[in-house]
Amino acid sequence: MENYQDQNNPQNYQNSNFNNGNGNFMVSKLPNATTVLVMGIISILGCCCYGIIGIVCGIIGLVLAKKDTALYQQNPTAYNNYSNLNTGRILCIIGLVISSIAFISNIVLIAMYGFDGIQEMQQQWIEQMQMQQQL
Amino acid sequence: MLPCMHKKLWGIDCIGCGTQRAAYMVTQGEFVSAFKMFPAIYTTILLFGFLFLHFIDKKRNYHKIIIFLAITNAVIMVFAYIYKNLF
Numbered sequence: 001m002e003n004y005q006d007q008n009n010p011q012n013y014q015n016s017n018f019n020n021g022n023g024n025f026m027v028s029k030l031p032n033a034t035t036v037l038v039m040g041i042i043s044i045l046g047c048c049c050y051g052i053i054g055i056v057c058g059i060i061g062l063v064l065a066k067k068d069t070a071l072y073q074q075n076p077t078a079y080n081n082y083s084n085l086n087t088g089r090i091l092c093i094i095g096l097v098i099s100s101i102a103f104i105s106n107i108v109l110i111a112m113y114g115f116d117g118i119q120e121m122q123q124q125w126i127e128q129m130q131m132q133q134q135l
Numbered sequence: 136m137l138p139c140m141h142k143k144l145w146g147i148d149c150i151g152c153g154t155q156r157a158a159y160m161v162t163q164g165e166f167v168s169a170f171k172m173f174p175a176i177y178t179t180i181l182l183f184g185f186l187f188l189h190f191i192d193k194k195r196n197y198h199k200i201i202i203f204l205a206i207t208n209a210v211i212m213v214f215a216y217i218y219k220n221l222f
Contacts, residue, residue, distance in 0.1 A: 044205070044208075047149065047150055049140045049141075050141060083196060084198070086202075087198040087201050087202060091201070091205055094205050094209045098151070098209055098212060102149050105141075105149070105150070106141065106145075109145055118144060121145055121146050121147075122143075122144070122146060124146065128146075
């Protein structure tokens with residue numbers, strides 16, 4: 001029994017082709033890793049549209065990342081792009097934080113000035129811009 | 136240039152405001168004024184440069200550099216935003 005190798009243990013594969021649990025004898029990629037990365041990038045960039053785009057993309061990315069992490073935990077040796085997923089997950093978290101700050105600053109401003117205050121502030125800003133252009 | 140919705144509504148800079156102007160200034164060679172416009176511009180450029188490399192170059196691992204740059208970027212953005220609005 002010393003030479004016996006457990007067929008179900010992925011550590012005991014002889015070459016790079018092994019069972020990943022789905023019946024496919026090859027190293028596979030996590031399905032959503034690239035999507036999570038792209039969502040993270042969009043969520044960092046999307047902080048300017050009131051933060052809504054950033055928050056939505058960040059949350060979608062985190063949900064997909066959680067699914068893929070569960071998949072990876074079932075069989076850690078079967079996937080070779082976990083670092084990609086981890087990078088995307090952290091980008092999602094950072095994008096979510098930045099977008100949340102933008103979104104919260106919006107809410108705070110609305111709470112402070114109300115919707116009537118928006119028009120006044122816009123007029124003030126337009127006047128300021130005109131003053132600067134004249135200078 | 137793309138307008139900032141937050142700035143259109145409030146007249147106050149949002150947390151990402153100045154990125155495009157700063158990037159334009161970098162292309163014009165005005166590095167100091169680009170930094171004053173948006174202090175996180177250089178880490179942002181590096182971050183997207185390494186992200187581009189990450190998609191192109193599959194042989195090497197860039198994830199540690201990307202995570203470090205992204206966290207640095209976020210910290211600089213938040214502190215610069217607080218500094219710009221309070222002082």
